[in-house]
Amino acid sequence: GDSVTQMEGPVTLSEEAFLTINCTYTATGYPSLFWYVQYPGEGLQLLLKATKADDKGSNKGFEATYRKETTSFHLEKGSVQVSDSAVYFCALSVGSEKLVFGKGTKLTVNP
Amino acid sequence: NAGVTQTPKFQVLKTGQSMTLQCAQDMNHEYMSWYRQDPGMGLRLIHYSVGAGITDQGEVPNGYNVSRSTTEDFPLRLLSAAPSQTSVYFCASRGYGYTFGSGTRLTVV
Numbered sequence: 682g683d684s685v686t687q688m689e690g691p692v693t694l695s696e697e698a699f700l701t702i703n704c705t706y707t708a709t710g711y712p713s714l715f716w717y718v719q720y721p722g723e724g725l726q727l728l729l730k731a732t733k734a735d736d737k738g739s740n741k742g743f744e745a746t747y748r749k750e751t752t753s754f755h756l757e758k759g760s761v762q763v764s765d766s767a768v769y770f771c772a773l774s775v776g777s778e779k780l781v782f783g784k785g786t787k788l789t790v791n792p
Numbered sequence: 793n794a795g796v797t798q799t800p801k802f803q804v805l806k807t808g809q810s811m812t813l814q815c816a817q818d819m820n821h822e823y824m825s826w827y828r829q830d831p832g833m834g835l836r837l838i839h840y841s842v843g844a845g846i847t848d849q850g851e852v853p854n855g856y857n858v859s860r861s862t863t864e865d866f867p868l869r870l871l872s873a874a875p876s877q878t879s880v881y882f883c884a885s886r887g888y889g890y891t892f893g894s895g896t897r898l899t900v901v
Contacts, residue, residue, distance in 0.1 A: 689832070724882055724892040725835075770834060779825070779850070780890060784834040 683708045687771045687783035694761055694790050702756040702786045704745075704771035712773040714738075714747055714754040715780070719768045728756075728769070761790045794818050798883050798893035805873040805900045813868040813896050815883030823886040824866040828852065828879040829895075835882065841866055873900045 687704040694700060706712060713732045717725040729738030734749035743758045754771060771783040799814045817824065825840035837850030841860040855877055857869040866885075870877060878900045883893040 685834075724894045725884075725890075726892070727889055730889070779837055779840065780835075780884075782827075782834040782836075784832055 683712070683773060683775055683781045685771050685773055685781055685783035688786050689784055691787040691789060694788070696763055696790055696792050697760045698790075700756070700758040700761045700765075700788070702769055702771075702788070704754045704756065704783060706752050706754065706771075706773050708752075708773055708775050710775040712775045714745070715772040715774070716743070716745055716754070716756050717770040717772060717782075719770065719785075721767070725770065761788070763790045763792055766790045796883055796885055796891050796893040798881075798896050800896060801894070802897050803899070805870070805898065807873060807875060807900060809873050810869070810871050811873065813870075813881055813883075813898070815866045815868065815893060816864050817866075817883075817885040817891070818864065819885060819887055819891065820863060821885035821887045821891075822863065824860070825850070825884050825886075826856070826858065826866070826868045827882045827884065829882060830879050838868065838881075870898075875900045 684707045715730045716728040718728045719725050729740040731738040731747035737746045745754050745756045766789050768785045768787045770785045772780045774780050796817045822843045826838040827835040829835045836852045838856050839858040841847045847858050881896045884890050
């Protein structure tokens with residue numbers, strides 16, 4: 682079945698450090714790929730998405746590129762801030778309406 | 793525009809009790825779904841609905857019941873709560889993208 686594997690963490694960085702959270706997927710069709718963010722005590726918010734190969738999603742300084750050849754959608758940010766501390770989820774959706782999530786990666790950014 | 797509203801935010805149940813988690817959306821979305829979030833497990837799909845009168849099972853449906861009598865509401869019922877159902881529950885609806893509620897934290901003792 683469809684699945685998502687992501688770096689489990691936790692990840693701890695200093696402010697202004699470079700962030701990468703790895704995400705790879707297995708899908709029977711051609712998925713749309715997503716990154717969601719969950720701030721403490723809140724629900725999930727869509728951070729960015731890509732719907733076809735080589736698309737780059739970007740938002741709030743975060744970027745991820747849909748790589749079909751490596752079945753990956755790694756999340757990157759050049760300079761993290763304390764306010765980026767959250768749990769990040771990689772997810773996919775193939776044709777149907779269902780979202781399949783990775784297990785989440787907790788990011789803590791220290792000042 | 794309220795989006796997706798979940799109630800209650802917190803609930804403690806005793807084993808064997810029943811309860812209904814409420815979910816309502818005001819965006820006229822046809823698709824709605826319920827997820828549970830457990831540490832180290834990510835979010836797992838419990839049940840979903842593609843429109844009023846139509847529901848289907850997700851990955852972890854056992855112990856949960858749903859119905860969809862209106863487009864706006866998609867309640868999740870626990871018929872006989874078990875400690876294994878202690879979790880955070882999220883409702884989501886889908887239009888152009890997914891919108892999640894703020895969650896219900898349920899503890900079963």
